[in-house]
Amino acid sequence: MKRSELVNSLIGILNVKQIWDDEDSRRQFSQDKWPRWLFSPPDKMVDAVVRPENAHEVAKVLVFANREKIPVIPYGGGSGVCGAVCPDKGGIAIDLKGLNQIGPVLRDADSNQAYVIVASGVIGEALERAVNAKGFTIGHFPASMAISTVGGWVAAESSGQCSTKYGNIENLLEEIEVALPDGRIVWISGTRIKPFIGSEGTLGIITAVKLKVFPASAKQIFFSFAFNSLPEALDACYRMSRLPDKPAVLRVYDSLDRLFLGPGKESSNLSHRLPAHKYFFQQIKFWFLSKPKAVHAFGSALSRLPFWKFKPLLIVIFDEDSDSAAKEKIIHNIAWLNHGKYLGEDLARQWWRERYKLNFQKIEKYFQLGIFANTLDVAAPTDKLAGVYKAMMEAMSAHAVTLAHFSHFFGGRGCIYFTLIGRAKNKEASLRLHDRAWSAGLDACRKAGGEVTHHHGIGVAKLPWFEMTDIIRWEKWRKLKKELDPKNIMNPGRLIKN
Numbered sequence: 105m106k107r108s109e110l111v112n113s114l115i116g117i118l119n120v121k122q123i124w125d126d127e128d129s130r131r132q133f134s135q136d137k138w139p140r141w142l143f144s145p146p147d148k149m150v151d152a153v154v155r156p157e158n159a160h161e162v163a164k165v166l167v168f169a170n171r172e173k174i175p176v177i178p179y180g181g182g183s184g185v186c187g188a189v190c191p192d193k194g195g196i197a198i199d200l201k202g203l204n205q206i207g208p209v210l211r212d213a214d215s216n217q218a219y220v221i222v223a224s225g226v227i228g229e230a231l232e233r234a235v236n237a238k239g240f241t242i243g244h245f246p247a248s249m250a251i252s253t254v255g256g257w258v259a260a261e262s263s264g265q266c267s268t269k270y271g272n273i274e275n276l277l278e279e280i281e282v283a284l285p286d287g288r289i290v291w292i293s294g295t296r297i298k299p300f301i302g303s304e305g306t307l308g309i310i311t312a313v314k315l316k317v318f319p320a321s322a323k324q325i326f327f328s329f330a331f332n333s334l335p336e337a338l339d340a341c342y343r344m345s346r347l348p349d350k351p352a353v354l355r356v357y358d359s360l361d362r363l364f365l366g367p368g369k370e371s372s373n374l375s376h377r378l379p380a381h382k383y384f385f386q387q388i389k390f391w392f393l394s395k396p397k398a399v400h401a402f403g404s405a406l407s408r409l410p411f412w413k414f415k416p417l418l419i420v421i422f423d424e425d426s427d428s429a430a431k432e433k434i435i436h437n438i439a440w441l442n443h444g445k446y447l448g449e450d451l452a453r454q455w456w457r458e459r460y461k462l463n464f465q466k467i468e469k470y471f472q473l474g475i476f477a478n479t480l481d482v483a484a485p486t487d488k489l490a491g492v493y494k495a496m497m498e499a500m501s502a503h504a505v506t507l508a509h510f511s512h513f514f515g516g517r518g519c520i521y522f523t524l525i526g527r528a529k530n531k532e533a534s535l536r537l538h539d540r541a542w543s544a545g546l547d548a549c550r551k552a553g554g555e556v557t558h559h560h561g562i563g564v565a566k567l568p569w570f571e572m573t574d575i576i577r578w579e580k581w582r583k584l585k586k587e588l589d590p591k592n593i594m595n596p597g598r599l600i601k602n
């Protein structure tokens with residue numbers, strides 16, 4: 105169907121003000137925040153963008169697209185970092201931010217669990233503010249809280265910063281409302297939700313979500329410790345994550361990540377208007393980005409010095425202060441068992457204050473300077489984390505300065521979050537170097553028994569490495585895909601390699 109015909113048909117379904125087909129809008133809604141786009145933007149674009157305002161309008165667009173076999177790409181906040189909203193072959197981007205209602209906090213009569221029903225296009229920060237006003241919290245705090253939507257959290261299998269206590273989005277969900285390609289709108293609960301989690305818009309469009317909420321606490325307890333080695337810090341973390349009264353945040357920084365990006369570290373000021381001496385130091389720093397082996401040798405020498413400030417750092421935060429004396433005793437004991445050194449509360453408090461500091465504008469500036477910066481999340485059972493870290497670090501640090509921290513310790517698993525920064529002689533060479541580091545890391549992850557994603561999803565960035573190893577989970581997804589979307593209009597090309 106020609107673009108003009110498509111737009112005319114959509115005008116018959118929605119108000120003309122809810123439809124865009126200008127090039128800027130089509131480009132904007134064909135990409136997310138995958139940093140690689142900054143060197144090499146996607147070469148395909150959707151044909152039109154629509155913004156429905158309720159589930160019925162979503163369903164009407166789906167019925168039309170299904171009849172005409174037009175691809176549909178659900179678009180939440182566009183904060184994904186793996187290219188999951190990038191169209192394989194045009195189609196309609198459905199911007200879900202028009203679905204923006206937040207219900208009251210209610211309580212289930214049987215379980216006494218408090219919950220809220222929220223439309224899927226609501227931005228996380230707005231939801232948290234709304235439930236805070238009633239004395240509750242959603243307990244889910246991705247660093248992208250201000251730019252991601254509730255529906256996007258489900259479709260991309262998001263994890264928040266307090267996941268050790270609350271779990272990831274899957275643990276917070278009670279029900280979801282989904283508009284299906286045939287136009288039905290259904291509520292799904294229990295284990296039937298599972299295939300929709302991490303489905304990247306391939307089964308239907310999530311239009312509303314019933315989420316648990318929890319009493320908000322006014323006070324927290326903070327700890328920070330340094331350890332002589334990463335395995336000791338990780339061991340302390342596993343033990344703490346298995347306590348019946350769980351910390352909300354457990355985070356281990358390796359020495360280099362602590363030094364460059366850890367709590368209290370201002371990342372580089374990238375302004376062009378720096379005083380001469382600062383500009384000079386900045387240029388030296390940038391030069392070192394093209395010498396990752398030298399940076400890693402320097403980092404490893406520093407970490408061997410007898411100074412706690414160069415050692416792996418563990419941050420522990422409880423998000424309520426009941427039994428604080430007992431908690432303090434247990435946490436100190438576990439750290440002591442692993443030869444940790446208590447560093448006080450300040451670093452943990454500072455991390456909490458800065459927890460949303462990762463700033464996409466800064467990443468954009470790096471790319472303008474010809475420097476790549478990207479993040480790579482992987483997962484592993486806790487007993488394999490150290491091995492996966494070592495293998496990936498060896499593989500990637502040959503190409504890029506590679507920093508890492510560990511977080512999201514729950515259910516016997518943890519996440520390793522790598523930051524890759526590098527530079528070659530020009531943009532094209534930097535892009536090639538980025539791709540080499542990325543591939544080397546994911547190859548090494550698989551070889552060492554890790555899973556190639558934790559909370560960033562698959563998108564296009566990780567698809568070549570993605571394996572549906574959880575047979576039962578993905579069998580259910582395949583069955584539903586065939587049943588619900590036989591014409592494969594829902595975000596085609598995602599999750600399955602063509």
Ligand SMILES: Cc1cc2nc3c(=O)[nH]c(=O)nc-3n(C[C@H](O)[C@H](O)[C@H](O)COP(=O)(O)OP(=O)(O)OC[C@H]3O[C@@H](n4cnc5c(N)ncnc54)[C@H](O)[C@@H]3O)c2cc1C
Nearest residue numbers: 180181182183184246247248253255256259262263305310
């Ligand atoms: C600075 C920064 C920090 C981040 N920190 C975190 C973090 O701490 N934790 C974390 O988990 N993630 C994090 N992310 C990644 C990203 O925010 C998450 O993946 C988030 O869940 C994506 O939500 P979104 O609304 O932006 O979805 P989008 O990027 O718009 O879409 C993601 C995928 O979900 C599909 N989709 C979106 N909405 C729907 C819907 N209603 N129905 C069906 N499919 C849908 C899309 O088609 C796409 O496949 C971060 C990203 C950035 C840029």
